[in-house]
Amino acid sequence: MGDVPQVATRLDLHxxxxxxxxxxxxxxxxxxxxxRWGDLMRVALAGDEVSYExxxxxxxxxxxxxxxxxxxxxxxxxxxxxxxVQEVLLAVHLKRGTWNTSLPFxxxxxxxxxxxxxxxxxxxxxxxxxxxxxxxxxxxxxPQMENASADVERLLTGLSERQQVIVRAVAIEGRKTADVAxxxxxxxxxxxxxxxxxxxxxxxxxxSSHS
Amino acid sequence: MKTDLLIKAMAKxxxxxxxxxxxRTCAAVGISLLVLGAVFVLRLGFRPDLVTRxxxxxxxxxxxxxxxxxxxxxFLLLQEAVPGKRNSRSLLLLLLPLVILLxxxxxxxxxxxxxxxxxxxxxxxxxxxxxxxxxxxSVPLVGLIAVLRAGAPIRPGLAGMLAGVAATGIASTFYxxxxxxxxxxxxxxxxxxxxxxxxxxxxLAGRVFSRW
Numbered sequence: 001m002g003d004v005p006q007v008a009t010r011l012d013l014h015x016x017x018x019x020x021x022x023x024x025x026x027x028x029x030x031x032x033x034x035x036r037w038g039d040l041m042r043v044a045l046a047g048d049e050v051s052y053e054x055x056x057x058x059x060x061x062x063x064x065x066x067x068x069x070x071x072x073x074x075x076x077x078x079x080x081x082x083x084x085v086q087e088v089l090l091a092v093h094l095k096r097g098t099w100n101t102s103l104p105f106x107x108x109x110x111x112x113x114x115x116x117x118x119x120x121x122x123x124x125x126x127x128x129x130x131x132x133x134x135x136x137x138x139x140x141x142x143p144q145m146e147n148a149s150a151d152v153e154r155l156l157t158g159l160s161e162r163q164q165v166i167v168r169a170v171a172i173e174g175r176k177t178a179d180v181a182x183x184x185x186x187x188x189x190x191x192x193x194x195x196x197x198x199x200x201x202x203x204x205x206x207x208s209s210h211s
Numbered sequence: 212m213k214t215d216l217l218i219k220a221m222a223k224x225x226x227x228x229x230x231x232x233x234x235r236t237c238a239a240v241g242i243s244l245l246v247l248g249a250v251f252v253l254r255l256g257f258r259p260d261l262v263t264r265x266x267x268x269x270x271x272x273x274x275x276x277x278x279x280x281x282x283x284x285x286f287l288l289l290q291e292a293v294p295g296k297r298n299s300r301s302l303l304l305l306l307l308p309l310v311i312l313l314x315x316x317x318x319x320x321x322x323x324x325x326x327x328x329x330x331x332x333x334x335x336x337x338x339x340x341x342x343x344x345x346x347x348x349s350v351p352l353v354g355l356i357a358v359l360r361a362g363a364p365i366r367p368g369l370a371g372m373l374a375g376v377a378a379t380g381i382a383s384t385f386y387x388x389x390x391x392x393x394x395x396x397x398x399x400x401x402x403x404x405x406x407x408x409x410x411x412x413x414x415l416a417g418r419v420f421s422r423w
Contacts, residue, residue: 044225053222060214082214089214091423093221095363097228098293111294115365119422171220196227199220 038105045101059092060085063113070121083206084120090203091116123210155205163198166191231361232292239354240285240381246350247385255343255389269393272315276398277387280308280406281380284373288355291370292362305376315395334392337401344405345412347382348375352413359421371417375410382409 037055044052067084071077092112099108156164162184169180181191260266283304290301320328355374364370383402392401 045228047226049222049225052225053218056218056221057215060218086214086217089218089221091363093224095423097230098232098363099295100230100293103295108295111365112363115294115363167220170223171216174219177223192224192227195220195224199224202217 035105037109038101041096041099041105042101045096056089056093059109059113060089063088063117067117067121070117071124074121074125076124080124080210083210084117084124087120087203087206088113088116090199090206094200094203120207120210123207155202155209158205159198159201163194163201166194167198167202170195230293232289232358235354235358235361236285236289239351239358243351243354243378243381247347247382250347251385251389255385258389258391260391261388266391266393270388272395273387273390273393273398274384276308276312276315276395277380277384277402279311280305281377281384283307284377284380288358288370288373288377291364291366291373292359294363294365308380312395312399316399319395328396331394332396332400334394334397334401336390336392337397340386340390340392340401341405344379344382344386344402345409347385348378348405348409350378351381352378352409352416356413356416356420359417360423362421363423364417364421367417367421368414369417371421372410372414374417375413376406378413379406379409 037058040051040055040058044055063085064081067088068078068081071080071084092109095112099105156167159167165184166177166180169175170177177191177195178188181188184191186194258266258270261270287302287304290298319331323331352374355378356371359367359370359374362370379402383405387398392398
């Protein structure tokens with residue numbers, strides 16, 4: 001696959017001194033050391049939404065840097081950075097059940113993010129079929145604004161109405177699923193299932209929007 | 212929607228995370244054994260001479276190859292289905308059934324000599340073997356590709372190929388019980404072709420259907 005840019009998606013799993021001294025995470029320093037994200041994921045899988053959000057935010061930040069670099073190296077602007085970040089995060093989210101919690105988190109998260117990043121960038125490279133010399137003006141111009149096209153808002157319209165209502169309620173209004181369930185006259189479990197399927201469909205939509 | 216909002220939505224979905232790989236594997240293997248067992252009873256049947264000691268011994272020798280092939284490739288498939296356990300050296304496990312087959316061939320040369328090896332290799336049911344094994348293998352192959360879809364293979368082609376090999380291993384285990392050709396040379400040649408064909412189909416299927 002010679003045309004694929006070498007993507008540096010190795011996530012930084014290095015733990016600083018500050019991390020070890022802060023007590024925000026599971027207390028046992030033996031466990032925390034080196035597997036901080038793993039600990040976050042463990043409690044997340046047990047249903048801790050706050051830790052999970054924190055883990056995803058940290059992953060997003062780490063991914064953003066490497067994806068920006070990879071896109072720049074393959075001569076594509078920054079416009080797609082958030083799209084790719086979201087694709088990778090959704091993959092982590094949807095596949096997290098395949099992580100065996102008794103194994104270290106590092107190899108799993110690195111494998112998942114690397115595969116998905118390369119996959120997303122490869123699809124973008126392929127769909128960018130315009131010869132490069134036609135793009136010289138664009139490339140020489142000012143850097144594109146990030147997020148210009150990164151609106152999942154557009155993709156949200158591909159979801160069913162009920163899915164949209166629920167995704168908006170939990171994401172934009174920050175409401176709890178139990179709360180949303182009550183106002184929609186559904187059970188909490190029902191809302192969670194709809195939310196889960198909505199995220200799965202979003203991942204599919206995001207993927208096909210660049211194939 | 213900005214990424215932060217998407218993350219909020221995902222965080223609210225923290226609890227639903229299941230690993231469907233083990234369950235689907237059991238279902239795929241279980242259903243395949245039932246379906247192939249039914250086809251075997253209705254269509255193939257045990258070879259008529261299975262009452263004799265010679266036929267029993269010869270069949271057992273064939274089964275050591277097909278069963279070790281099924282086990283090894285199924286084990287590797289499960290390893291490839293999920294990321295983080297990536298270890299290319301464990302692929303050497305596939306050499307085990309190959310070594311078994313080589314030893315069996317060597318034993319045959321030792322007991323029967325080199326004369327007439329071409330006839331033993333071609334056998335009498337080659338084409339039937341070539342038709343039945345891939346047809347039977349299609350059942351477990353579909354199931355094992357479904358296993359891969361539940362997982363997150365980062366080498367979908369390789370994972371699909373292993374699914375093809377495992378499916379052929381299971382199929383040829385049933386076929387070996389009915390086929391009267393016993394020479395390891397026959398097995399190496401005809402079963403080998405069948406394994407290769409299904410492995411290629413599996414690789415393509417893996418690339419197409421188990422991407423995620």
